[in-house]
Amino acid sequence: MPLAQQHSPIQRSDQLIAKIRGESHRILPVSFYARRTLTVARDLLGKHLVREISGTTRTGRIIEVEAYVGPHDRACHASKGRTKRTEVLFRSPGLAYVYLIYGMYHCLNVVTERLDYPAAVLIRAVEDETGLIDGPGRVCRAYGIDLTLNYHDLTTGQKLWLEDRGKRPPRSQIGSFPRIGVDYAGEWATRPWRFRIATVRHKTRKAQVAP
Numbered sequence: 001m002p003l004a005q006q007h008s009p010i011q012r013s014d015q016l017i018a019k020i021r022g023e024s025h026r027i028l029p030v031s032f033y034a035r036r037t038l039t040v041a042r043d044l045l046g047k048h049l050v051r052e053i054s055g056t057t058r059t060g061r062i063i064e065v066e067a068y069v070g071p072h073d074r075a076c077h078a079s080k081g082r083t084k085r086t087e088v089l090f091r092s093p094g095l096a097y098v099y100l101i102y103g104m105y106h107c108l109n110v111v112t113e114r115l116d117y118p119a120a121v122l123i124r125a126v127e128d129e130t131g132l133i134d135g136p137g138r139v140c141r142a143y144g145i146d147l148t149l150n151y152h153d154l155t156t157g158q159k160l161w162l163e164d165r166g167k168r169p170p171r172s173q174i175g176s177f178p179r180i181g182v183d184y185a186g187e188w189a190t191r192p193w194r195f196r197i198a199t200v201r202h203k204t205r206k207a208q209v210a211p
Helices: 009-016 037-044 137-143 185-188
Strands: 048-052 056-069 096-101 105-111 119-128 131-136 162-165 176-179 192-196
Touching: 037 056, 037 119, 056 131, 056 137, 105 137, 119 137, 119 192, 131 137
Parallel strands: none
Antiparallel strands: 048 056, 048 162, 056 119, 056 192, 096 105, 105 119, 119 131, 176 192
């Protein structure tokens, strides 16, 4: 697993905060991610996931996310310590943490908070021109996201990034629920840290293992 070159949040923010694609398409800067994970998770709802491959761009509005907060959260991969796999969670906010489950499904997370504090938000569902893509493995398959994007800087506007397009769901439309597939986490499994735009209908899906 390659290690990304470290940049301070201030340096990256100063360089990239104002990159614009059209008048209302603002790439999320590092300052967006460098906040409390639960705040970032809620604020990601309604933002847009953008993937660019060979000059073709695909975009989906984020519908559902899950938050994983620190080394004491037993549902978080980093609760087992700082390892080769979890090292990215201890790095700068705004990096992608991509991992593989069941040997076939990729999951995309965005690293949050600060250096040396492992926290992230899992992207669980997006909605685009094809309809609702529900489940983190399905999202990654549809958007061509795999392990080559682990440690990718989401604030550069290259290959993979997230955008604010000026529309956010009202707080009254955001539902909070227990996270999926983390029964092993004991009391942490009941934390209502999965957030979803409640007006978007669920589809039946197999539970995914989360970070």
